[in-house]
Amino acid sequence: MRTYVQRVGSWLCLLAGLMWSVAANADDGYRLWLKYDLIKDAGLRTAYASQAGFIQVTGRSGILASAAGELQAGLQGLLGKPVPVVSSGSKTGGIVLTVSQAVALPNAEGYQLTQQGGNVVISAKTEAGVLYGAFALLRHLQTRQPLRNLPQSSSPKVRYRMLNHWDNVNGTIERGYAGGTLWKWYELPETVDPRYRDYARANASLGINGSVLNNVNASARFMTAEYLQKVAAIANVFRAYGIRVYLSVYFPAPKVVGGLKTSDPLDPQVKAWWTDKVAEIYKLIPDFGGFLVKANSEGEPGPQDYGRTHADGANMLAEALGDHDGIVLWRSFVYKADPKGDRFKAAYEEFKPLDGQFHKKVIVQVKNGPIDFQVREPFSPLFGAMDRTPLAMEFQITQEYLGFATHSVFEAPLFKECLDSDTWQKGKGSTVAKVIDGSVGNYTLSAMAGVANTGSDRNWTGNPMGQANWYAFGRLTWDHTLASETLAREWVNMTLTTEPKAAQAITDMMLRSREIYVDYTNPLGLHHIMGYGIHYGPEPWLDRAPRPDWRHTYYHRADSIGVGFDRTASGSNALSQYKPEVQAQWNNPESCPLPYLLWFHHVAWTKKLPTGRTLWDEICTRYYTGADAVGWMQQQWAQAKPAIDPELYADVAGRLATQHREAIWWRDACVLYFQTFAKRPIPAPFRQPDRTLEDVKRLVDIYQMR
Amino acid sequence: MRTYVQRVGSWLCLLAGLMWSVAANADDGYRLWLKYDLIKDAGLRTAYASQAGFIQVTGRSGILASAAGELQAGLQGLLGKPVPVVSSGSKTGGIVLTVSQAVALPNAEGYQLTQQGGNVVISAKTEAGVLYGAFALLRHLQTRQPLRNLPQSSSPKVRYRMLNHWDNVNGTIERGYAGGTLWKWYELPETVDPRYRDYARANASLGINGSVLNNVNASARFMTAEYLQKVAAIANVFRAYGIRVYLSVYFPAPKVVGGLKTSDPLDPQVKAWWTDKVAEIYKLIPDFGGFLVKANSEGEPGPQDYGRTHADGANMLAEALGDHDGIVLWRSFVYKADPKGDRFKAAYEEFKPLDGQFHKKVIVQVKNGPIDFQVREPFSPLFGAMDRTPLAMEFQITQEYLGFATHSVFEAPLFKECLDSDTWQKGKGSTVAKVIDGSVGNYTLSAMAGVANTGSDRNWTGNPMGQANWYAFGRLTWDHTLASETLAREWVNMTLTTEPKAAQAITDMMLRSREIYVDYTNPLGLHHIMGYGIHYGPEPWLDRAPRPDWRHTYYHRADSIGVGFDRTASGSNALSQYKPEVQAQWNNPESCPLPYLLWFHHVAWTKKLPTGRTLWDEICTRYYTGADAVGWMQQQWAQAKPAIDPELYADVAGRLATQHREAIWWRDACVLYFQTFAKRPIPAPFRQPDRTLEDVKRLVDIYQMR
Structure with missing residues (x-):
């Protein structure tokens, strides 16, 4: 339904008398990572197809049927040709599913993918193991890995x-x-x-x-x-x-x-x-x-x-x-x-x-x-x-x-x-x-x-x-x-693309995304300063709630001296719940890793950190660079545009724009609020926010209005 | 994604080595009534196509673009061939969209569909009118009406x-x-x-x-x-x-x-x-x-x-x-x-x-x-x-x-x-x-x-x-x-089918469905006896609630004499809010139409109704025949099965099965509850429910449990 509507957009094209073209369905994301779209590289398709002439299974339980059905559908999609399911035979060039207690695996649910007698054999002690192996083989093809990278063997580490x-x-x-x-x-x-x-x-x-x-x-x-x-x-x-x-x-x-x-x-x-x-x-x-x-x-x-x-x-x-x-x-x-x-x-x-x-x-x-x-x-x-x-x-x-x-x-x-x-x-x-x-x-x-x-x-x-x-x-x-x-x-x-440059751009964006989020919301070990009614926006100033531990001042403990929750022996001593070796990592504010610093220590605004900055300057730096980095994420995503389904591209691009706007909201809310304690300027090259603490509080209130 | 999974169902087919076939997408209902699937009757397609050689529009506003785009997409789907959009020309055999104050219509949003100079012309005083006309033309084709049934003219009665x-x-x-x-x-x-x-x-x-x-x-x-x-x-x-x-x-x-x-x-x-x-x-x-x-x-x-x-x-x-x-x-x-x-x-x-x-x-x-x-x-x-x-x-x-x-x-x-x-x-x-x-x-x-x-x-x-x-x-x-x-x-x-027998079966089912629902839930003017926390199941016994008018005994007023809310002058006199002619229809329990009877009158269980049954027997008859009639609905739906998309068929069939089960729940709950007042047996040929009032109350409680 949405496909042609999208196409209507360009009115000039319509006026020019261009034909209406029914495009393939836009990608609505329903298929998740099980997309099985045709592999564009004909050579690779041929190589894969040489090992996918048939799917052989013996047995007929529900799980084996699922494995065979998934392989059949997946191969047809990836290779663009039907693959028959057979119950027996001695042919080569196919995929054979076998359940056998003799398979050398540590685990009932593990699987082996091997090349034997001219076939790819998926073997496991249980039918579930075969199903996992079938998905592993499909993943192998979906990520365009050479068949020579088989054999593989894998067993779950957790039950x-x-x-x-x-x-x-x-x-x-x-x-x-x-x-x-x-x-x-x-x-x-x-x-x-x-x-x-x-x-x-x-x-x-x-x-x-x-x-x-x-x-x-x-x-x-x-x-x-x-x-x-x-x-x-x-x-x-x-x-x-x-x-x-x-x-x-x-x-x-x-x-x-x-x-x-x-x-x-x-x-x-x-x-x-x-x-x-x-x-x-x-x-x-x-x-x-x-x-x-x-x-x-x-x-x-x-x-x-x-x-x-x-x-x-x-x-x-x-x-x-x-x-x-x-x-x-x-x-x-x-x-x-x-x-x-x-x-x-x-x-x-x-x-x-x-x-x-x-x-x-x-x-x-x-x-x-x-x-x-x-x-x-x-x-x-x-x-x-x-x-x-x-x-x-x-x-x-x-x-x-x-x-x-x-x-x-x-x-x-x-x-x-x-x-x-x-x-x-x-x-x-x-x-x-x-x-x-x-x-x-x-x-x-x-x-x-x-x-x-x-x-x-x-x-x-x-x-x-x-x-x-x-x-x-x-x-x-x-x-x-x-x-x-x-x-x-x-x-x-x-899910998105196998085009190498686009895939790299998105992968880079993803790998940095969590640290960026930490920086513009809760840097250096700050925690639990989100909106009360909505765990979404910032609300570090929250000091009224039905329970003391739902108040955010309980967690950040900002005052004129500094910020952070002292959980060492001089404070709540929560650190004592860890083994001594772990305590040793975290109990000294001089050596505690910065990501955990304010989880365990109340640190003075003026304290010089290993980064060379004072705590206040470092907090500000994190908030500002974190919010800026969302702009970098937007650039990364834009780089991948030619390789991505347009509807999916637009969806994520829209969300990143919102994220950028809201990262600045978090930044402004937190630096303006903590500034009321630290009483220090925003360090260069960053600028004092244009808006006031009251402005950002109002915005938080909107998202918590009835 | 769901398409092939469905097909995996038949394991025997797989074993027989049948090829995997990529079927058309199952109908997930997203397209609503705007389906535009290919018309199967080639003669009809040709007839329609002779009047759909192009779409001509002058002007370029958003609404006209929507109209042209919708027609283009719809015609391509229905006729199976692309239809160009052109800005001008003097050709025949196409569809012309025009906005003109000269069109003889009582209303800015109305439209005319006419055949003029060898074209189908959609005209209106406004672009919105043209859009409504475009949809009307598409509906004409979707319901397989002959083009000679044009011209049509229509204007909205409500603004x-x-x-x-x-x-x-x-x-x-x-x-x-x-x-x-x-x-x-x-x-x-x-x-x-x-x-x-x-x-x-x-x-x-x-x-x-x-x-x-x-x-x-x-x-x-x-x-x-x-x-x-x-x-x-x-x-x-x-x-x-x-x-x-x-x-x-x-x-x-x-x-x-x-x-x-x-x-x-x-x-x-x-x-x-x-x-x-x-x-x-x-x-x-x-x-x-x-x-x-x-x-x-x-x-x-x-x-x-x-x-x-x-x-x-x-x-x-x-x-x-x-x-x-x-x-x-x-x-x-x-x-x-x-x-x-x-x-x-x-x-x-x-x-x-x-x-x-x-x-x-x-x-x-x-x-x-x-x-x-x-x-x-x-x-x-x-x-x-x-x-x-x-x-x-x-x-x-x-x-x-x-x-x-x-x-x-x-x-x-x-x-x-x-x-x-x-x-x-x-x-x-x-x-x-x-x-x-x-x-x-x-x-x-x-x-x-x-x-x-x-x-x-x-x-x-x-x-x-x-x-x-x-x-x-x-x-x-x-x-x-x-x-x-x-x-x-x-x-x-x-939406579902143009096959005449199937369409008739479903239409019949739909037209009776509301009266059936009334019968197994609130016959003869009973009202407001649904579940308190969930306006879904029955709960006529509800007599505790934060407000008096949220209690159901407030509405049905059942007692040893009878049931119903006296809204005549002897009761709340709500009837007096109507014009005298309306009051005259409803204020006499002898002549008040049965569908409204208990809305306006407290009627004795023993009162003989125009149906020849006592009120109690009539109430029971409605509950029992109403619940039975859901079985009839299931049969109607089953008749249409060959003409309906299988996934859509199964969805509604499942819901009808639930409806049947729950209709019996409503029936049992209400006859058992009102029986405690009426103290009369369930009239033949119906049987006393197998379960007790406590049983059905428990079921209601389940759906209102936290």
């Missing part, structure tokens, strides 16, 4: 690779910026949106194998027979792509749904209710994945309402799961409103004493940082502290604090920064990645979850560039050693 | 033909069931979604010429420079399709946005603020349409907060509009919480005394019925009562009380029932339609508004059948004399 959907039953998504929920609860189970399958395909192509469908602020509805039928209809679609469904639990469900007098996890009736509920669920959904729980957190009920611990609650659910192949993911995101405390320390204080008390089916799911998905956080101290408990990583893919769907921020560097941090839990090299993949603790349970950025918008993520964050997160759940640059380049090649 | 969007700034839509908002406020003004243009095209194709972009529960943001820039970006797109934008007003904007001490409409500073604001708006949006206001209603602020009247508020805004070509639509939807009163009477009581006091730029916008968009309402008494005030019709297209996006309910019969009702305002024949089109009162201001059912879902309306309601509403704003059957048939032909 439970999940998206968490904070989707509500009313169709909204908490922290969703791409339309409404994908899950059409009112229409289910009778109407099954074809989109569910494409969602599953996209996830499987990355290695994701689980989806928590509902918000952690959970509705009790999901524990009713009525809603479980709906959930089962989705699970039936996902199954053919190796995706298991999970549900967030509303802890008082036994009372609310079951009509019991209590939801006390130690009450025998409550236990029995959950055991029966689990049986009911597995009857409907034999491959149900398990439960995710937010309890006694931000007003959500939980076991503490009955004087029980998080472990009591989690273990009760784990026991209810019994012999079923399901797990409990229990979130550690808790904090009490204490004006004298430090929210940074809350999760550790509540969970460290429970270490070792959790049932073997429980994983404690920890947000990457100690506060709440800020633009940069030090890794959560729990990752170094829970010696006897498997921990899951919880990243946020949706850009709650990263400019919603407007700003382009590639998150792989953020994920990697955390994953590569060394906790020293069991000595040097105990990186966060190795803690959560189970290798430090020698656990078989390991999990990585990302709070999804998907929604009902046609292109799934609102900002087309947001697709890259879904992509990068998914690929990292499979292999956390992948470099940010690799992920960016793969995604760009598969 | 302001509008959609009202109850869309919130946070992206949600109040009473929206098709995803999030279409308006991407965070991305605007820099990113302009190509969808805005397709929205405008769809509306223009129906004759709609205005859109109120924001919820009547309005955000003050829209009166800020920041948001007006965003609104202007949308207006810039709409302009080329003759659509003007309007804004809902948050009455306290002078305080909230302007920083004034008051928003009193008689305060000189307030007046000045609005005058300045209007000037600011028109500078950005020269064709701005005006304001829609919900004031002193359901907690919204308004002029009464300052002791002023609705007229004071409306007139102040109208004066602020000054000489600008804009209007004020002031809503009459008001009611006070009075347990002894009758909400039915509230709008009349507040607005009738103001008749004649409104500024000439003000239209009072009245909901079709006196309560709130129920499945059936008598027309609002205001339509017969406001002799000296232009009134706008407000219909609800979105199915708030009609089963959300799950149930298929064609609303044209509901709209028509109201429009064709005789108010007797100025004697016989003063139908609601003639009141609102200005012919009864001889007003030049006339308006019809529909609360939109659009959202960000790919197919715009969630339920594909919901598109027909948008279509029917839009066409009725242009010509309220169109029959429901005409509208259904046009839409089916343009």
Whole structure:
């Protein structure tokens, strides 16, 4: 529909009597990175085609059918010719899918791509492994790699690779910026949106194998027979792509749904209710994945309402799961409103004493940082502290604090920064990645979850560039050693362009984008100074809120001397929650890396930093150069224009223009506000903002008006 | 993406080695009724093509470009060959677009389609008229009518033909069931979604010429420079399709946005603020349409907060509009919480005394019925009562009380029932339609508004059948004399199929669907017995709510004697708000038409009705036959299967299955509940429901659980 309308634009062409031409559909982003457009290089096409004469499969399960179907569709698109699927034969020049226990792989879900007997063979111990191998082969072609680069072998480092959907039953998504929920609860189970399958395909192509469908602020509805039928209809679609469904639990469900007098996890009736509920669920959904729980957190009920611990609650659910192949993911995101405390320390204080008390089916799911998905956080101290408990990583893919769907921020560097941090839990090299993949603790349970950025918008993520964050997160759940640059380049090649110069320009833009965002919003370790009602614009001046730890002066502690939160022994001593080696990195303001400086230290405005500038001058420099750098991003994007679909180009170009305008808003708001404490001029060559602090406050107020 | 996945389904075909075939895209509903798919009948194509050799236009404004572009794209699709656009010439066999004051039309927006000098000529006094004519010509071809049926001439009966969007700034839509908002406020003004243009095209194709972009529960943001820039970006797109934008007003904007001490409409500073604001708006949006206001209603602020009247508020805004070509639509939807009163009477009581006091730029916008968009309402008494005030019709297209996006309910019969009702305002024949089109009162201001059912879902309306309601509403704003059957048939032909048997089956289903819905939810004039938290399921038992008129026992008044609301002189006497001739139709329970019976009378369960059944037996009969009739709808739909796109077919089939299940839920809930008063058995041949009242209450509770 939109295609020809676009073409109408040039009125002069119409007057000149030019013919109307029906162009190929504009790229609306729906296909994500699974585009399979024709490879333009005829030589490369021929080379690939010589190994793609047929697809041979033996067996007929749903997952193998998915693998064969995906290959068939992908090859037809990339090579421009149909590829038959055959059940047997002894021909050469094709692709053979085999499931065999004899394959030398460490892992049931891993795959091998080899060249054997004139064929490309995709082999794995399970059908899911073959599916992952099929997507790997397609990726190989989509990124234009030579076939001689086979063989490849790969196995996932993490067992439970999940998206968490904070989707509500009313169709909204908490922290969703791409339309409404994908899950059409009112229409289910009778109407099954074809989109569910494409969602599953996209996830499987990355290695994701689980989806928590509902918000952690959970509705009790999901524990009713009525809603479980709906959930089962989705699970039936996902199954053919190796995706298991999970549900967030509303802890008082036994009372609310079951009509019991209590939801006390130690009450025998409550236990029995959950055991029966689990049986009911597995009857409907034999491959149900398990439960995710937010309890006694931000007003959500939980076991503490009955004087029980998080472990009591989690273990009760784990026991209810019994012999079923399901797990409990229990979130550690808790904090009490204490004006004298430090929210940074809350999760550790509540969970460290429970270490070792959790049932073997429980994983404690920890947000990457100690506060709440800020633009940069030090890794959560729990990752170094829970010696006897498997921990899951919880990243946020949706850009709650990263400019919603407007700003382009590639998150792989953020994920990697955390994953590569060394906790020293069991000595040097105990990186966060190795803690959560189970290798430090020698656990078989390991999990990585990302709070999804998907929604009902046609292109799934609102900002087309947001697709890259879904992509990068998914690929990292499979292999956390992948470099940010690799992920960016793969995604760009598969999604936007394979033209080398354009791909390079975009990749460069993506790789710098997060640091640029940090600079114009929260440089040097500033955090939690965003708009109160809208985690989007700046509001560092916020000093009234229902809870002390929702006030922003609580975090930045600016005064006439300096700025930053002293978390050393002279302050909240949150640093003591880390291993001594980690403390040593951060506890000295002289040697603390600048990105973390104001996370741990209250630093004088006049303090000279290693950059040669005073703190005040450095803060200003970051805000100004950060905002300027968005202009550089716009230039990078413009360079790629000839190689990009015009509609997609215009979409991102528009968002970058907004981002530039808003980066200057952040800059002005923060330098003007902090200047009221620092009482120093904006350092040359930068200029005092044209507008006043009142001006930028008014703008913030607009975005928080009813 | 979904196309080939669908095809993978048949695993046996794959094993048989069948080739993969890239099918045409499945129909995702995005194109609405503007499909322009190739006409299969080659003879008809040739006949049409003989008159479509070129498109000739003189002039180059945006709207003419839209008309030419639409014709070009439409003809290319329908005829399968390109059609050039030329600026001049003397050839024959083409389509000529002309704007001329000499055209004999009563109306600036009307059009003529004639055959002159071997060409089809689309002529109008304005470019907008030509655009409407272009769409009419395309509709002519889409519905396969012979060219000899030209000439045609048509002019809109109503001047302001509008959609009202109850869309919130946070992206949600109040009473929206098709995803999030279409308006991407965070991305605007820099990113302009190509969808805005397709929205405008769809509306223009129906004759709609205005859109109120924001919820009547309005955000003050829209009166800020920041948001007006965003609104202007949308207006810039709409302009080329003759659509003007309007804004809902948050009455306290002078305080909230302007920083004034008051928003009193008689305060000189307030007046000045609005005058300045209007000037600011028109500078950005020269064709701005005006304001829609919900004031002193359901907690919204308004002029009464300052002791002023609705007229004071409306007139102040109208004066602020000054000489600008804009209007004020002031809503009459008001009611006070009075347990002894009758909400039915509230709008009349507040607005009738103001008749004649409104500024000439003000239209009072009245909901079709006196309560709130129920499945059936008598027309609002205001339509017969406001002799000296232009009134706008407000219909609800979105199915708030009609089963959300799950149930298929064609609303044209509901709209028509109201429009064709005789108010007797100025004697016989003063139908609601003639009141609102200005012919009864001889007003030049006339308006019809529909609360939109659009959202960000790919197919715009969630339920594909919901598109027909948008279509029917839009066409009725242009010509309220169109029959429901005409509208259904046009839409089916343009959207689903031109195959006669299938089209007939679907048309029949649509035409009966609303009466079926009434029967299984609110037969015989029952009203307002839906779920409290969710206007969806049944909850006739609701007798607790924050306001008396939000309780459902308030409306049905069931007791051991009978059921229904006595609104005659012996009861609330709401009937007295109608003209005597109307009262005479309804005030006698013996002669009151059954569809309105319980709207006006408390009737004994044992009362014998003209159907030969007692009230109780009749109620039961309606609930049971209504629910059964959804099974008939499913059969009708199944008959059409061979002629319908498979994906679209499956979507509606799934929804109908849900509708059937839920119709039985409504039936069981209502007969079981009313049985507790009537204390009578379910009459043969119907059977007592298998489940209990407690069972159905539990189900209702589930859908209202947090």
